[in-house]
Amino acid sequence: MLPIGNIYLFLNVILNYMERELLRNRKATEQRLLSAIQELIEESGFEKLGINAVASKAGVSKMLIYRYFGSLDGLVAAYIEQYDFWINFKSNLPKKEGLENFIKEMFHCQIAVLRGNYTLRRLYRWEFMSGNKFIKDLRRQREDKGVWLIEAVSRLSGHPCREVAVIATLLSASISYLALLEENCDFYNGISLQTDEGWEQLQEGIDELISLWISKL
Numbered sequence: 001m002l003p004i005g006n007i008y009l010f011l012n013v014i015l016n017y018m019e020r021e022l023l024r025n026r027k028a029t030e031q032r033l034l035s036a037i038q039e040l041i042e043e044s045g046f047e048k049l050g051i052n053a054v055a056s057k058a059g060v061s062k063m064l065i066y067r068y069f070g071s072l073d074g075l076v077a078a079y080i081e082q083y084d085f086w087i088n089f090k091s092n093l094p095k096k097e098g099l100e101n102f103i104k105e106m107f108h109c110q111i112a113v114l115r116g117n118y119t120l121r122r123l124y125r126w127e128f129m130s131g132n133k134f135i136k137d138l139r140r141q142r143e144d145k146g147v148w149l150i151e152a153v154s155r156l157s158g159h160p161c162r163e164v165a166v167i168a169t170l171l172s173a174s175i176s177y178l179a180l181l182e183e184n185c186d187f188y189n190g191i192s193l194q195t196d197e198g199w200e201q202l203q204e205g206i207d208e209l210i211s212l213w214i215s216k217l
Contacts, residue, residue, distance in 0.1 A: 026068065029058075029060055029064055029068070030068055030069075030078075032058040032059065032060060033054060033055075033058045033060065033064070033065060033068070033069070033075055034075070034078060034079050034082060035058070036054045036055075036057035036058035037049070037054060037075065037076065037079045037119065038079070038119045039057055040053055040054060040057055041118070041119045041122050041123070042118060042119060045122070046122045046123070046125075046126060049072070049076075050072070051065055051072050054072070054075065070134075073130070073132050073134050073135075074134050076123055076126065076134075077132075077134030077135060077137070077138055078134075079119070079120075079123060080120065080123050080124070080127065080138055081138060081141070083113070083117055083119075083120050084120070084138065084142070085109065085110045085113040085114070086110075086142045086145050086146060086172075087138065087141045087142055087145060089106070089145060089149075091106070093152050093156065094156070095156075096156050096157075099153065099156050099157055099214065100210060100211060100214045103153065103210050103214075104206070104207050104210050107171055107172070107175060107203075107206050107210075108203055108206075110172065110175050110176075111175055111179065111199060111202075111203065114175065114176065114179035114180075115179055115182070115199065121179060121180055121182075121183070124176070124180060125180060146168065146172075149168070150164045150165050150168055153168075157214065159213075159216070167209075167213055171206060171209070171210075175202075175206075178193060178202070181193060182194055
């Protein structure tokens with residue numbers, strides 16, 4: 001017969017293993033649900049998105065959507081959170097001499113993320129019409145990241161935060177707007193929104209604006 005201490009140790013090992021397996025299974029299920037969101041929107045558009053359709057596509061019970069995400073809105077918000085450029089922006093801040101290229105590359109990446117993810121663009125449109133607690137949390141996360149970046153760029157550049165905030169807002173909002181407009185608008189002020197050449201033109205313009213702004217130092 002095993003000593004009591006050994007029995008407790010054995011049970012603890014078993015319980016830890018079960019907890020790890022449950023966590024692993026939950027993460028796998030969550031990812032299946034997030035992938036189902038993308039597949040359904042790419043196949044049928046946002047209008048056909050529903051609890052039953054998502055659960056069926058993922059091959060899981062719809063009760064797991066409520067258990068893991070609270071609601072369909074919570075699941076959609078989780079997809080945005082996973083792919084949103086600003087929420088997920090992580091980069092080591094440059095030294096002062098590397099700031100200009102750092103800023104340019106940051107906005108180039110925002111363009112690449114938006115143009116490369118059809119589902120994300122569709123869900124951003126949904127977000128514009130929503131104000132639930134999930135969306136408020138997403139906006140808070142973006143705001144926190146934006147304020148952090150603005151303060152960092154202000155310190156490195158010597159420009160006041162108010163000025164940095166205006167430049168950042170105009171550039172990031174313009175990129176978002178034009179990326180969302182792309183599917184339904186061929187041209188904007190003569191710039192082709194549906195071709196790589198048009199977006200290269202926009203990137204060149206953004207780079208020029210950033211260079212002019214940095215040169216004020």
